Amino acid sequence: MADPSAPRSPFAPWDRRELPGLFTVEESARRVGHYAWIEMRLFEALGGWVATVPELDVKTTLGRHCYHHAWHAELWHKRLPELREMRPERLIQAPNAALEAFVAALTEPEGRDLTIEKLVGVYRVLAPRKIAAYTYHLAATSQITDAPTIRSLGFILDDETTDWREGEMLLQSLIETDEEVARAARRQAELEVLITRAGGIAGPGSLGDNPPSKSSSSASTVGAAS
Amino acid sequence: MRKSFPAEDLARDGRFRRARTEDRFEDPRNQFLPPGRRAGKLTPERPDAAHAARQMMHGIFVGEIQALEGAGRTVWDFDDDQAPFALKLDMARQCWDEARHTEISVKLGEWMGTEVGEFAETAFLYQAACNPDPVLRLTGVNRALEGLAIDVFNTMREFGQACGDPVLSFCEDWMLADEVTHVKMGSDWLRRLTEHDPERRERALEFQRVVDKLFSFRGFRGEAEDSPIQLARTFRRMAGFGDAEIDTIAADAEADSEEEGWRAPVG
Numbered sequence: 001m002a003d004p005s006a007p008r009s010p011f012a013p014w015d016r017r018e019l020p021g022l023f024t025v026e027e028s029a030r031r032v033g034h035y036a037w038i039e040m041r042l043f044e045a046l047g048g049w050v051a052t053v054p055e056l057d058v059k060t061t062l063g064r065h066c067y068h069h070a071w072h073a074e075l076w077h078k079r080l081p082e083l084r085e086m087r088p089e090r091l092i093q094a095p096n097a098a099l100e101a102f103v104a105a106l107t108e109p110e111g112r113d114l115t116i117e118k119l120v121g122v123y124r125v126l127a128p129r130k131i132a133a134y135t136y137h138l139a140a141t142s143q144i145t146d147a148p149t150i151r152s153l154g155f156i157l158d159d160e161t162t163d164w165r166e167g168e169m170l171l172q173s174l175i176e177t178d179e180e181v182a183r184a185a186r187r188q189a190e191l192e193v194l195i196t197r198a199g200g201i202a203g204p205g206s207l208g209d210n211p212p213s214k215s216s217s218s219a220s221t222v223g224a225a226s
Numbered sequence: 227m228r229k230s231f232p233a234e235d236l237a238r239d240g241r242f243r244r245a246r247t248e249d250r251f252e253d254p255r256n257q258f259l260p261p262g263r264r265a266g267k268l269t270p271e272r273p274d275a276a277h278a279a280r281q282m283m284h285g286i287f288v289g290e291i292q293a294l295e296g297a298g299r300t301v302w303d304f305d306d307d308q309a310p311f312a313l314k315l316d317m318a319r320q321c322w323d324e325a326r327h328t329e330i331s332v333k334l335g336e337w338m339g340t341e342v343g344e345f346a347e348t349a350f351l352y353q354a355a356c357n358p359d360p361v362l363r364l365t366g367v368n369r370a371l372e373g374l375a376i377d378v379f380n381t382m383r384e385f386g387q388a389c390g391d392p393v394l395s396f397c398e399d400w401m402l403a404d405e406v407t408h409v410k411m412g413s414d415w416l417r418r419l420t421e422h423d424p425e426r427r428e429r430a431l432e433f434q435r436v437v438d439k440l441f442s443f444r445g446f447r448g449e450a451e452d453s454p455i456q457l458a459r460t461f462r463r464m465a466g467f468g469d470a471e472i473d474t475i476a477a478d479a480e481a482d483s484e485e486e487g488w489r490a491p492v493g
Contacts, residue, residue, distance in 0.1 A: 067318045
């Protein structure tokens with residue numbers, strides 16, 4: 001056994017976490033507020049749709065996923081005061097009117113014959129956007145100072161990818177004809193336009209700023225709130 | 227998607243058969259017993275035990291679907307100023323629980339030899355989840371409806387034990403644990419939301435009493451030895467019911483049963 005009095009680094013040799021990150025406390029809080037807002041809108045919609053879909057497997061899946069997103073919203077609610085936001089409701093909002101328009105369109109279908117439209121909106125448009133934004137946050141924020149957010153992101157991304165896969169499999173099992181393929185594609189295109197206008201679930205910069213072009217200056221972005 | 231979703235629009239696949247609640251209550255096959263007499267406690271000794279248990283299992287199954295739909299609608303129907311975020315979180319959790327119960331019920335139904343759609347479905351459980359006041363809705367669903375679920379699951383759990391069916395008693399025991407949680411949620415929210423509004427609390431409790439009387443099915447659920455569904459006092463206490471409240475449910479059920487006898491089975 002090694003000498004217990006010998007000094008050791010606080011970081012194990014395999015621990016490669018770095019201190020610098022792209023987000024300030026305020027920027028992390030701003031994003032977390034937008035995450036909470038979209039998770040709330042999503043769990044409400046999934047709950048509302050349960051009664052409107054005739055397919056039993058879809059009904060129970062929506063019920064299960066409804067809770068997943070509610071739990072995500074709860075995690076983000078709890079994180080905000082830890083990021084010095086003592087009035088969380090101030091930040092729990094859409095990043096812009098365009099994302100509100102997207103959510104209005106996403107939640108519009110009600111008819112029992114519109115399960116494909118409902119699922120496409122959630123699993124082919126919103127879920128990939130959420131996974132992308134959460135993955136960016138995970139990669140961009142300080143791995144040490146923002147560790148509580150990273151921990152929540154880990155749990156949430158695990159849910160999101162599992163649920164995304166389940167939703168996509170449901171869709172593939174529901175889409176059987178050329179017309180249904182076209183319906184799904186139309187719906188996806190309509191909603192992609194809207195969420196693209198919004199810039200993603202956290203607004204423009206959901207996936208960070210575009211990388212600088214070759215002709216622009218090579219200023220470092222470390223420490224910038226992008 | 228609309229706020230508030232009527233029971234007649236509940237989406238089902240082609241296997242389900244919807245019966246109107248009033249038709250179910252007036253079905254002459256359910257009226258063969260004279261006032262004051264019931265089919266009897268669900269025991270293996272009853273000649274129709276297997277059929278009655280399968281029918282009750284199917285009733286649980288459609289009840290779970292409607293409870294899932296009701297909790298989901300509570301999540302969607304109310305704005306943040308009508309229903310606090312924490313309440314919606316509880317309802318979302320309930321969605322997951324009821325979805326799981328639906329899955330369990332399907333598998334238990336197959337285990338017991340019934341199948342989806344063998345018995346008709348009425349929507350009166352969901353109708354209790356349509357009240358526009360979130361406090362009344364929560365009281366109707368989480369205290370009356372889920373309270374009934376406590377009684378039903380305990381009855382089926384005991385039936386499984388008496389039959390020596392470990393699968394049935396195991397599953398019912400797990401679902402019973404969830405239902406106690408749901409009723410406790412209802413008890414807690416009723417207290418919190420009406421803390422400074424005794425008149426609203428009174429209205430909610432009155433609504434619960436009306437729903438409870440409906441769910442007693444004129445003595446089908448009660449404390450009499452021959453009530454097919456037994457009132458589960460111990461588990462109701464765990465869930466926040468006071469003894470006086472349970473006494474009232476028992477007394478109402480008994481008084482009602484003397485009036486016209488047993489009529490409506492669960493479903």
